[in-house]
Amino acid sequence: MPGFGDIVQKAFYLGVGLASYAGEKAGGKLAEVRSQVQKLADEMVAKGEMNTEEARRFVEDMMKQAQQAQPSVETSPETPPSQPRRIEILEEDEEPTVKEASNNENVDKLRDEVLKLQDELKRLQRNR
16 A cells, blocks of 8 residues: 555656646647747738838737736636635525526516417418
C-alpha cells in the first residue's frame, strides 16, 4: 500500500505535468495567432494599406493583446462572481412562486394554442 508521501508526490507530478501541457498548448495557440496576424499584415502591406513599420507595430500590438487576454470559462468578463452561484433545491410539495405560476399558465395557454393550430392545419389539409 503506497504511503501518503507517495500519493502527495504523484499528485505534485501530475500538477506539474498538467501545467507543462497547458503551457505547450497555449504556446502553440499563440504561435498560430502570430502566424495569422502576420499573414494579415503582409496582405495589407501588399495592398498598400499600411507600410512595413505599421505592419510590424500591428503584429506586436495584436500579440500583446492575445497574451493579455485570458478568457475564463467559468466567469463572465462583465461581472466576476464574488461568491459561488447559489443553487435552489425545491421540494415536490412546495408551492410554485407567483412568477412560476404565471409562467406555467403562459406555457399552458401556448400549448393549447399550438394544439388548436395543429388541429386547424390537419382540417385544412383534409379539405384540399
